[in-house]
Amino acid sequence: MTTRIVDQTDLLNTPFMRACRGEDSHSTPIWLMRQAGRYMAEYRNVREKVGFLELCKTPDLACEVTVTAVEKLGVDAAIIFADILLILEPMGAGLQFTAKDGPLINKPVRVAEDVTALKKVDPESLSFVFEAIKKTRQALRKDIPLIGFCGAPFTLASYLIEGGSSKHFAKTKKFMYDSPKTWHALLDHIVEASIPYLLGQVEAGAQVIQIFDSWVGCLGPDDYDAYVKEHVAKLIRALGGIAPVIHFGLASNSLLLQMQAAGGDVIGLDWRVDLAESWSKLEYRCGVQGNLDPTVLLSNRSEIEKQARKILAKAANRQGHIFNLGHGVLPETPVDNVRFLVDCVKRLSVR
Numbered sequence: 001m002t003t004r005i006v007d008q009t010d011l012l013n014t015p016f017m018r019a020c021r022g023e024d025s026h027s028t029p030i031w032l033m034r035q036a037g038r039y040m041a042e043y044r045n046v047r048e049k050v051g052f053l054e055l056c057k058t059p060d061l062a063c064e065v066t067v068t069a070v071e072k073l074g075v076d077a078a079i080i081f082a083d084i085l086l087i088l089e090p091m092g093a094g095l096q097f098t099a100k101d102g103p104l105i106n107k108p109v110r111v112a113e114d115v116t117a118l119k120k121v122d123p124e125s126l127s128f129v130f131e132a133i134k135k136t137r138q139a140l141r142k143d144i145p146l147i148g149f150c151g152a153p154f155t156l157a158s159y160l161i162e163g164g165s166s167k168h169f170a171k172t173k174k175f176m177y178d179s180p181k182t183w184h185a186l187l188d189h190i191v192e193a194s195i196p197y198l199l200g201q202v203e204a205g206a207q208v209i210q211i212f213d214s215w216v217g218c219l220g221p222d223d224y225d226a227y228v229k230e231h232v233a234k235l236i237r238a239l240g241g242i243a244p245v246i247h248f249g250l251a252s253n254s255l256l257l258q259m260q261a262a263g264g265d266v267i268g269l270d271w272r273v274d275l276a277e278s279w280s281k282l283e284y285r286c287g288v289q290g291n292l293d294p295t296v297l298l299s300n301r302s303e304i305e306k307q308a309r310k311i312l313a314k315a316a317n318r319q320g321h322i323f324n325l326g327h328g329v330l331p332e333t334p335v336d337n338v339r340f341l342v343d344c345v346k347r348l349s350v351r
């Protein structure tokens with residue numbers, strides 16, 4: 001028992017956890033979205049033996065790829081290997097990942113009856129994620145915090161309605177505008193499922209939660225307020241401050257204030273925004289995470305260093321900056337460039 005308390009104290013004082021709380025640290029913490037993925041040979045080796053969903057559902061393997069990424073890169077935080085779409089399976093929507101088309105939902109939501117037909121999610125049906133978190137927490141170094149995560153209600157609803165990935169989110173928005181009542185019922189259902197899922201992840205050993213609203217940037221601010229904000233706010237409120245929350249959206253420059261109002265200790269920024277300007281717009285009332293363009297990692301060392309420096313300069317040693325990409329590591333990224341970035345940020349940000 002004593003050991004556990006000591007371990008948590010160590011964890012809570014790491015640069016990453018301190019930044020999540022807006023406290024100072026000796027250097028800027030860095031981790032990368034999709035740090036465990038296809039760009040890494042170790043990951044591809046595991047994937048040669050098992051399918052993506054099977055990997056997610058095998059706690060020993062999920063733990064292995066999570067920990068390998070941290071050890072190989074020297075990042076300051078781990079993110080549990082899983083996927084935002086896993087929660088859609090116990091809803092009865094049917095989930096498949098194909099090499100060509102990415103995720104596919106077998107029974108998309110198109111009419112009100114489809115929403116009523118969605119099953120209430122028993123958190124036990126996602127126990128493989130909790131198990132993976134427990135194993136990973138034990139396998140990780142004691143000074144590496146573990147991030148749990150979920151998809152935000154809008155982004156998950158978009159997969160349910162579109163039946164997979166989408167470019168214009170036309171079906172999603174039509175559904176939202178045509179049937180607002182059903183839309184809100186759908187988002188309620190997603191939030192009700194996500195609350196115990198996130199609480200279970202924290203209980204299993206995650207120190208921080210990231211909420212991925214990857215596709216919400218397709219909405220304008222008024223629609224965000226009308227159709228999304230209350231649902232995200234409810235989800236974050238329900239966590240009751242049990243762990244810091246990182247609230248991430250892609251291409252959501254015009255929504256930053258709305259997203260901040262919905263909640264989160266740290267707001268994720270993508271590369272399309274100026275970090276200094278955005279943080280100032282948020283009045284420094286939260287931390288920020290970001291915001292290197294992932295394609296910079298396809299280039300060369302001098303460009304990577306130049307761009308890392310620029311971002312650190314924009315953050316100006318303020319408390320509460322977590323270095324990250326503006327979106328996930330791309331599959332064609334050279335691992336050496338990723339390691340170089342991590343070293344750069346550590347070297348350049350020492351105070």
Ligand code: CP3
Nearest residue numbers: 033034035036037052079080081082083084102103212214
């Ligand atoms: O290292 C980590 O970041 C943790 C693992 C993680 C994955 N997906 C693994 C994954 C996390 C945090 C996610 C979140 C996720 N999943 C998001 C939000 C982040 C974002 O990218 O905006 C979204 C939208 C998804 C849905 C998803 N999963 C798609 C659209 C795809 C197919 C496209 C692709 O990149 O392959 C996936 C599959 C997926 N999730 C892979 C990985 C490593 C690739 C699967 C493979 O091995 O073939």
